[in-house]
Amino acid sequence: MKTIKNENIFFLGVDIGSTTFKAVLLTPKGKVHHTVYTRTKPMPDAILSCSGECHKCGRCNLGAISKTIDDFLASAGIDRENVACTITTGSQIVDGLVDFIKYDAYVSEISAHVAGARHYYPDVKCILDVGGQDSKAILFDEDMQMWMSKMSGICAAGTGAFLDSVAAKLNVPVEDMDEKVNYDSKLQVSSICAVLSATSVNKFKNRYPLGDIIGAACRAQARTVMSGVGELFLDYKGPIVFQGGVASNNAVGYYLKEITNNEIIIPEFHQVMGALGAACLAAELYEKKKKKDASYEEKSVFKVGVDELQQIIESVGGTPLAKKLGGLKNKLFVHKSDNGLEKIGIPSIKQVKDAIGDVHLIREFTDIFDKVVLRKPATDKGYFKKSIAMRANITRRELFSRNRDVPMVWRNLFYPPEILNAFGARTVTLETYAAFRARNPKKLQQCFDRAASKGYSAETCSFLRVLEGDEKLPTPDFAVTTTEPCQQGERIFADLVRDYNLENKYYTLHTPYKLSEHSVEQLAGGLRESVKEMEKAFGYKLEHDKLAEACEFSNQAREYAMQANEIRFTSPPLIHGSDAILNALVFSPGWGKPEFVELQKTFRDELIERKKEVELYTNIEDTHRLVWLHLPPFYSKKLMNFIEVTNNAPIVYEEVNHVGWDILDVNDPYVSLAKRILTVGFLDPELRVKKIAASAAH
Structure with a gap:
């Protein structure tokens, strides 16, 4: 660890495990100043019901942790004001703890233990x-x-x-x-x-x-x-x-x-190595923040407008920082002259910091500005409002359309929507339907109960159990699925087909495991066979021109989607990954529709506009940049927000938005669609890793 010149500060690492509380104070020179290793225990007079005033009460078990830290610092002869940076780790770190311990970041136990071991070895x-x-x-x-x-x-x-x-x-x-x-x-x-x-x-x-x-x-x-x-x-x-x-x-x-x-x-401090590692990482974070702040001030491009300042005041209402900023607000934006009030323009971050004066309030202001202003989800400002509305309308029409003049088809996530859209059919993607139904907790439990009575236990995928337990699935004219991504899904699909007496209106597309010339031909043959079965069920033929047109629409949408991904790759974070991942391009039923082309174009244009503003106050090098593999946590953004906002590690690309297939040949659509299925369908792990790694190394 590098030696830090300021002798009056310390770095605190806290590790709260299942049975013990560990903490380490580290000096700027990397020396262990004080440690504690104690069994975790509740407050003697702890209350079970929350008063809702965490900063005043502290009589719950989280308050016990806060008191333990205060006692630890007191035994070391320092106050919390002497702690320049705090990092926490451990299995018992929970959301509410931040109300009691004003920590700067949370790190995994693995990261903390590695940092602790490397400090001495x-x-x-x-x-x-x-x-x-x-x-x-x-x-x-x-x-x-x-x-x-x-x-x-x-x-x-x-x-x-x-x-x-x-x-x-x-x-x-x-x-x-x-x-x-x-x-x-x-x-x-x-x-x-x-x-x-x-x-x-x-x-x-x-x-x-x-x-x-x-x-x-x-x-x-x-x-x-x-x-x-x-x-x-x-x-x-x-x-x-x-x-x-x-x-x-x-x-x-x-x-x-x-x-x-x-x-x-x-090691000498073997009992507290996680806390030691957290303290070492706190020292590193402190140095990085100092360099980052210096870089911001040197560029003088960061401005704090009235709206941004008010946001910060509201987010820390009632605190000394809020009072300080409230008193400074008018002074920062206007000053008195002989002729009365005269505007001085929008102040830079450096001007605001100079006006604040107090070093601890400056540090708090910097953190809040970073989280509240710079890290504010782009959707809150309406940058992506239009594309979000368009995507919602497409999904709503897919799942809840009352149009009975066209055939309705059940599909799973990987059957090519171009074929169904060329048929003019209404498509219900069952996994998407289950996700919507599961938003209602009461209905979700009812579905789980009914699925359990049919023999489907908690080991079965939750989405599939929703389908098994839902008695209101719209009855289709045909059902088509693939053997990917899992056998469990294929079995559930087949069970639903039996329940709805669709055995003669059902086709399973067998997807080979590996991409090869033979597997492409086999899969293309399966697509042709599925079309023949649907033609029998619908009573009319699929026109080649309609399928060619659908493929052309997909090619246009593909181009806009690739441009959007390129913009995100080559820019500072423009949209939270927790929002972008909901686009889920590889699963979308919109491929082959003109409105889907317009959606991708709109999203690309919104990214361009967003980039113009973001590049005024941040650079591509300012943060770590992550690629998210597979699906997101559904129904809650808590985990992804923790990664992106709390830990300042934005997700700039998602596997479900990876456009890694070739342009579709409108003259040979079945072969082209077969190739796409085999390249983006979560089938061949080696190919999957190769493609994503190539994109991540962009």
């Missing part, structure tokens, strides 16, 4: 963390140049909980176990289950020496740790940094060395 390649309720193996992959990790399952065996249960049965403090161990013990203690281990201990405790039993328990602990996560270390030869609460037991480290034949290194 810069060349570390292998880390084993064993905590109260889980174990984590972390290994640096030389080929991929990234850290790989494996976490133990939900069972507490092989974690600190196991040793706690053994210590309780033996009436020995867990921290004293390694002092009493007999390393030559030949006993075997079951460690398959932390609860059942008590049976073994009870069986032995009155028959064998205490040291033998402890030795057997510690060996069992080491063996279970390795059986749970040690697969990651199987071919690794080199030192392993052993950290976490269990590393306090030297006997477990001894047996780990015996099992792995690797050197086991136990």
